[in-house]
Amino acid sequence: MKKPGTTKRTKFIFITGGVLSSLGKGLAAASIGALLECRGLTVTFQKLDPYINVDPGTMNPFQHGEVFVTDDGAETDLDMGHYERYTNALMAQKNNYTSGRIYYSVITKERRGEYLGGTVQVIPHITDEIKTAVLQLDGSADIAIIEIGGTVGDIEGLPFIEAIRQLRSDLGREYSLFVHLTLVPYIKAAGEVKTKPTQHSVKELRADGIQPDILLCRTEVPLSAELKAKIALFCNVPKDAVITAIDVDNIYEVPLLFHKEGLDGKILELLNVWTGSPNIRPWQNLVDNLKNPLHTVTIAVTGKYVDLTESYKSLHEALIHGGLANRAKVELLYLSAEELETGNPEQLLAGCDGILVPGGFGKRGAEGKIRAITHARVNKIPFFGICLGMQLAVVEFSRQVAQIAKAHSSELDPLTPEPVIYLCKEWFDYRSQKKQVRDEQSDFGGTLRLGAYPCVLKKDTFAMAAYQTEEISERHRHRYEFNNDYREVLNKAGLVISGVSPDNHLVEIVEIPEHPWFLGCQFHPEFKSKPMKPHPLFRDFIKAALNFRDAQE
Template sequence: MKNNFLFQKRESVAILPAMENSKNTKRTKFIFVTGGVLSSLGKGLASAAIGALLESRGLTVTFQKLDPYINVDPGTMNPFQHGEVYVTDDGAETDLDMGHYERYTNAVMNQKNNYTSGRIYYSVIMKERRGEYLGGTVQVIPHITDEIKAAVLQLDGSVDVAIIEIGGTVGDIEGLPFIEAIRQLRGDLGKEYSLYIHLTLVPYIKTAGEVKTKPTQHSVRELRADGIQPDILVCRTEVPLEDSLKAKIALFCNVAPDAVITAIDVDTIYELPLYLHREGLDSKILELLNIWTGQPNIEPWKELVHNIKNPQTEVTIAITGKYVDLTESYKSLHEALVHGGLANHTKVDLKYISAEDLESKNAASLLEGCSGILVPGGFGKRGVEGKIKAINFARENKIPFFGICLGMQLAVVEFARNVLKLAKANSVEMDATTPDPVIFLIKEWFDYRTDELQVRDEESDMGGTLRLGAYPCVLKKKTNSFMAYGTEEISERHRHRYEFNNDYRSDLEKNGLVISGTSPDNNLVEIVEIADHPWFLGCQFHPEFKSKPMKPHPLFRDFISAALKKKQEG
């Protein structure tokens, strides 16, 4: 009997009932963050920065993103539409804002931290099919809104403050159930346990030389029409807002003048907590939620921003992928490279190169001036041969190379083709009839997280055949991997379908490919290296998901270090 992984996985993340406050040792206070005027204003970054400021005052925080789209999760969505898919330790495929939350704070995200309309409706429909509504008419209010509230209230009692970000823009029809649910939660929780922050746009019209408040006024009017009066306005703008302008916004939007916060464009996203602190945002939040804390310790953020703005040197890294026209597709990767640069007091210049361009053009001309080459994860055939050309160029010219997920798999393909002389070696993802499937689909494998044997094949639902989340890996001593981590066993997050084929393992190792990381039972290959290369490493997992600005990931740190050495050697 075939295993339908998609159905099993989705059913397993159905919404849990709300926690009962009577069982909690403390009550959590909730901050609801909405956005108006237009998308991409930075609600995720603002929420993360708020979390960082509250943590700096000794509070514990968590986050939740409520997304209005009907997809159950972003796992099968095109990165051009949605950006990267962020993966948590427990295997949730989530919105990229989960990455911001984890990078800025100590909070650890999981399945309960990201809900979509699709997931909410799916849970309600399954309850209706099981007869849990006793034959009643199922409606948006109260059934959908109650399900949303239950999802939010799971967090009650777990931390001091939970920051709930509502995706989309106020006024969008698909977001109305979420807005209604958080409106109801004000009555359920009380005013000292709930706070509304609205992020909006205050555009600067260059031709007129004026800042315009009308978009913000209309956005707040729309929100108030839905029953929510914001307590704090965070105004995204290009220029500082004068006190007189803040007073005008406060008057027309019915908030206190000191609750109008300027969120000006900053040089680096890691400067945002410092700027919002100077604007008094964290103090206003504590006042309205009636929380007493000591002064914030923001020195680590000051030091971080200083180091970002004052690098000792710089290095250029080529990223060869198929989503280079939308760098949000590689958001965590981009940040992890910045972190790796910070660990080396180095500014990292990223040169995104289309893998499709590499297929038809000379690799040397496109990769000229790059001291390191990175091939990221991805799915599908498009641009694969260009990525293989980049890997071949890095291997033969002794340029530091870092392959992640698909990048690691293609490094194995390149090595098999050009060192073992298996001219048609490939991954079965790219060529199902290849005579030498060095990367293939394992039909059965042991899941160390569930202690169960997993079965999958080509007919399983897309997304259902993925190995997702954190898995252990044992490192081989005297390898680049071991030197980077400094320990024999690690845990990293995965998101991939195809695996290294052990039928070719012996021949590959005999010819110089080093298997430097495997699963504890030695069955799944996790990391490969090349013995006679300055730094050539491919990993099956996604290390970028565990990198933080104040704690750079060791593989990115050492990759940038190797690239710097290459640059110095000329």
């Protein structure tokens, strides 16, 4: 076998899903990446989504879940978050493609005459565009893990399936591997595990020209050797390539489960890759800490999309990571902001050790979030405001402390006479090194400040205590900004601006120092938190919540 580093070519793992959606392809891909890193290999990822939207940026969070933002400003699928949390891979624009983006590129080329007047077709033009997108990862890592969104059999996914079928011929067997995630349901009434859905899913995939090399069988109960042998026989795979993907208590157990099943070893065997023994100790320690916390803390998250926690996936995980840093179990209370508009905050937030108001867009539930912020400020409960949560904290402080009675955000009330939060029409883009200009008529996505931006911290603040450095870089996804016309009056009233852009123009972090822990940030720190490297703001927020809990006992 060849040792890693003796070839510049990347080997590709293609992951498809069958039977139904939401089986966990993203977590499976991330877990495979984690195991390969444990063996000393470098990995990268790509998600190919069949929907026609150019990117998830304008999609409803109820339908799609959160939008994950990369350093280079890409608005991507939430699975990008799984990839970054589980591995050292850094996602970017090239790591997430949709049908809309692929078709848009092909149509643009056709309009420019690049196809010389020829008839543009799904094969070869669309499939070639998909292959080009995949192959740009060649040479970037030892292994590239490519996840195909949707379910085998979906009509919109056929061009992607055809493209990876062609790639097997282009790359060869030692440079390409097909992993198929499927369902093996347990029928409780009959007390039986059924393999037929998996057989039909593989049959559907084979009809499209792809024979899976490895099957990941999602199931509620362990699969016996006899059942694995049956699946192997009818699906034409070796018995040791049938992997049990049983339900687990915590998603961070998945890499350990796959390793126990021998998945990483089988992948390396099929790809003809040599490595030493894996170092899975960090994952074992992580799971041990999750299962054996020393403390428990309750955090209220008040937002618009609390009925679907996938809308706050990175946030949810970052809070768990903050608990890990403090050996604490974090119990999350998702509370509808609209319920807070009419309900009693004292009752609804009773028993909470910390309150977090996350990001979002639009005015629905805004006054409920402001009531939660007032409750946290007045009762000295640790508070963390992110993006819109930070902006509403500024509005609340302006109204209740600085006595600016009509203070508001011009996003939520375009006619407000006191726009403490407003649409900043000119600002310096540190990534492009150019001045950006925007107004109310700009394209909806074009008005956003997206991706990583630098921030300079003020000494002797909560922010500086957390980061322990003078300059940081964090990811943004927002449209409105702190209005500098109100900076002086709010500062005199007690609001400290603890983080700003290097040119001092954009306010990034605000705090109330006369409070145990009250901080709002314009960026999204949750996007950079990892289970083995919790984000410092979440770490300190949970620590403050634990201190608050202890003081109440």
